[in-house]
Amino acid sequence: MANLPILPEERHRLIRQRLEAQGRVLAVDLARDLNISEDTIRRDLRELAALGHCQRVYGGALRLSPASGDLQTRQRQNPEGKALVARRAVGLVQPGQVLFLDAGSTNRAIAEALPDHADLTVITNAPDIALALAWRPGFTVIQVGGLLNPSVGGTLGARAVREVADYAADLCFVGVCAVSAEAGLRCFALEDAEFKRAVIAASRAVAVAVTAEKVGTAASFHVADLATIDHLIVGGDVPDAALAPLLDAGLAILQAAA
């Protein structure tokens, strides 16, 4: 299968795809997978870096972070943890499904972990998630319109809520700022909470993915009770003590590998 000729330009696109999807590429891997010498790969990476498409590093290349304020800083916090949770979360996704992806850095990680060529339709209120998926093979992307909230990184408000009601998803991933057995799902802004409720109402199944630091904490605004959730995905580094009350509440929990 290997020996069909691959055009240089195709190779560049493929490398950029992989960069976008995985955040990084290794020269050795690319050389092996594309059946081409490492020299050529290195030349490619140098070129792509010169064009501003990636950051060249020793051993391969990294995706450059998209510039967007607040969200960007959150994106930088604990990316490995988010990637682990994300990998566990995408296990819930079936080919051909319609998904809803709420704004947020963990959901961004989930978007990146979604498989190509799975004929997925992704509805999202987050422009960065929409952009990240738009060009990937096998994705149909629907952007929810409305007023863009800079600190949340997605559209919110009456218009966005109304638009969400027009859609119906098989599964939604709702980003939350805090989860606890006592207070349920919570977030930091009223409009954000309203929007998430609309998303939940428009979805057949509800999944929530959170990293360890959010478990057992609270925030100002109530989004939904735990009973609403079908799947809770948590980081592998959540202590059993923090998990116990959630298990007691009758929740099925998927825990990412530590």
Added chain:
Amino acid sequence: MANLPILPEERHRLIRQRLEAQGRVLAVDLARDLNISEDTIRRDLRELAALGHCQRVYGGALRLSPASGDLQTRQRQNPEGKALVARRAVGLVQPGQVLFLDAGSTNRAIAEALPDHADLTVITNAPDIALALAWRPGFTVIQVGGLLNPSVGGTLGARAVREVADYAADLCFVGVCAVSAEAGLRCFALEDAEFKRAVIAASRAVAVAVTAEKVGTAASFHVADLATIDHLIVGGDVPDAALAPLLDAGLAILQAAA
């Protein structure tokens, strides 16, 4: 079976078919399969690329737009020229106005050139423009929802058109792929043209900003006549000969510094 003559037009259609089906074509393969010299194939591919039907690459050609890389690529092309045009264009903007910014790399440059703290409301169908402005001081950003078109880099289609009709802008910047006195404003995709028309209809004034390479050229789909435009901003490097027919058409033209 080979020796019946194939008309050039037939050949072009066949190449485009193959491009559509497989995403790419190799010059050698086409030459062998069509029993014709590689020279002729290369000429064909050059022609098709000039008409915007494919991207010519070393070794063959690729289908356009499977990657948003396209947008990113366009972003990298002639950024200085775009910045100059953009700086001239923002001179049209008054504090407190509601602007519409269409998707496109030149409009992205305009977004970046807009002044902070000017209490501007920007409506856009392009997630990247929305993200770029969202966190900046003095901006209210409204994202137009709908199906995200990866090659255009913005939402298009019936939903987007309907949403645009809900808004009213003081001024819109419409991105076009080609401008000429004979053919008016044109672009490469039908849905894109429809959307731009909706934007124009929802705006009190219409501005079009283009870099030099687009002046005097044509593209497949008609957007609007020149008479629709209130302001045309062009690069400083447009030759007078190319500008003359537009001036003859009675258009007021703002030319960026060379």
Added chain:
DNA sequence: TTGAGGCTTGCACGTTTGTGCATGTTTGTC
């Protein structure tokens, strides 16, 4: 019928581009 003019095509030529290998250097790690 004939010949001029336009168009397409294939060939020959020199040029450019992509690739792998060999070389010596830099970088990261133990």
Added chain:
DNA sequence: GACAAACATGCACAAACGTGCAAGCCTCAA
């Protein structure tokens, strides 16, 4: 400080390329 991996660079070769030119074909008018 020692070692291997990753690297940049120069070189050679083949493939792909653009261009000019001439042959073949068609149309149209004389």
